[in-house]
Amino acid sequence: MKNLILDDRLNSIEPYLISNASEILTPALAIYPEMVEENISTTIRLLNRDPNRWRPHVKTSKLAFVMKMLVNRGALNFKVSTTLELLTACQAGASDVLVAYPLVGAAARRVREIASAYDHVQISTLVENGSQVEEWSGSRIGIFVDVNPGMDRTGIEQDNVGEIIDIAGAIKAGGIRFRGVHYYDGQLSKYEAPEREVIAHRGYRQLLKIIAALNAVGFNVEEVITAGTPAFPCTISYPGFADPAFIHRASPGTVIYGDCSSLSQLPLEFGYRIAAVVLTTVVSHPCTGKITCDAGHKTVSADAGTPTCAVLGRPDLIPQKPSEEHLPIEVSTALPRPEIGSLLYLIPRHVCPTVNNFDNALIIKSAEITSIEPVTARGRESPLVLTQA
Numbered sequence: 001m002k003n004l005i006l007d008d009r010l011n012s013i014e015p016y017l018i019s020n021a022s023e024i025l026t027p028a029l030a031i032y033p034e035m036v037e038e039n040i041s042t043t044i045r046l047l048n049r050d051p052n053r054w055r056p057h058v059k060t061s062k063l064a065f066v067m068k069m070l071v072n073r074g075a076l077n078f079k080v081s082t083t084l085e086l087l088t089a090c091q092a093g094a095s096d097v098l099v100a101y102p103l104v105g106a107a108a109r110r111v112r113e114i115a116s117a118y119d120h121v122q123i124s125t126l127v128e129n130g131s132q133v134e135e136w137s138g139s140r141i142g143i144f145v146d147v148n149p150g151m152d153r154t155g156i157e158q159d160n161v162g163e164i165i166d167i168a169g170a171i172k173a174g175g176i177r178f179r180g181v182h183y184y185d186g187q188l189s190k191y192e193a194p195e196r197e198v199i200a201h202r203g204y205r206q207l208l209k210i211i212a213a214l215n216a217v218g219f220n221v222e223e224v225i226t227a228g229t230p231a232f233p234c235t236i237s238y239p240g241f242a243d244p245a246f247i248h249r250a251s252p253g254t255v256i257y258g259d260c261s262s263l264s265q266l267p268l269e270f271g272y273r274i275a276a277v278v279l280t281t282v283v284s285h286p287c288t289g290k291i292t293c294d295a296g297h298k299t300v301s302a303d304a305g306t307p308t309c310a311v312l313g314r315p316d317l318i319p320q321k322p323s324e325e326h327l328p329i330e331v332s333t334a335l336p337r338p339e340i341g342s343l344l345y346l347i348p349r350h351v352c353p354t355v356n357n358f359d360n361a362l363i364i365k366s367a368e369i370t371s372i373e374p375v376t377a378r379g380r381e382s383p384l385v386l387t388q389a
Helices: 031-045 065-072 084-093 103-119 132-133 161-173 188-189 193-216 231-235 258-266 351-355
Strands: 029-030 077-081 096-102 122-127 140-146 180-181 223-227 247-250 276-287 289-292 308-309 318-320 328-331 345-350 360-365 368-374
Touching: 029 031, 029 122, 031 065, 031 328, 031 360, 065 084, 065 368, 077 084, 084 103, 103 122, 132 161, 161 180, 161 193, 180 193, 188 193, 193 223, 193 231, 231 247, 276 351, 308 318
Parallel strands: 029 360, 077 096, 096 122, 122 140, 140 180, 180 223, 223 247
Antiparallel strands: 029 276, 276 289, 276 345, 289 328, 308 345, 318 328, 360 368
């Protein structure tokens, strides 16, 4: 099984060591706010030092503690997927939040309720058909038309320009604010960087044609949103987004903490740091050349496949397929295997759902635990929460 070690960023453990780690009940999530600040600074720098061009998807950050860090740096426009993330973002000080998920029924009613409680926050959502538009009739919710760039998850296929115009017309006819176009090209993660950019830019050219067609029939496109983490380099290199007539915002979220996948997708020269790790304890030596620790897939998400993580500072340790609470790890060299009771620091392959596995996070500054913060937007609200925000 191939390891996920990519470069020296995963081999240097010293910046992550915790002085009193032996007191920690594992598995545990540790977040390093100084490194989070570096990643925020890096993203703003890449966006021409304009935090207004960033609409981070807070499905990654999850903590109100970290969302407030973004707000304090001027990143006030968020993107969320759940009503709990929406509520947390509003409470953290966001000024504009997009619920980037097709909402109907009780979920739509809950968004209306939160919008009423936080009437100083601009809240918007996505639509792709007329029945979804009707959900927002009589509300102050803004609407983005969701365009499918080939990910085939949600949205109107990008070649169906007439259908996109028809939906914009239905929004206007319903007396609802048409905000613009949402274009999430997450499928580009499967391509290597040079090909990824070629395919992304081809899609962006089609996106500009859609915008021109909307403008031509009187629909003002206020904002265009592109690019999660994999397509982020492509979106900032596209000339058509350099000085457009609309507001262009990119929406990478994983860059807040970083993970093995994002390190492979983003250029080394960007300078992103790993800002979140999972602490785990070696609990067994089940056979020669193998150890087991307490970080199964209920701890480190396995949604991106195996290995689910890399072991910081030990490229010779190769995580195997996890079970619910156990993570077997192969020792691939003659180096001594970690003793039972040893602590390991894991870099998740996919940090977003990994953070969602924890109720609380240790906040680490200068090797010390400075606080324990709740993972505020973990999971979901009660299914019968339709009361007060």
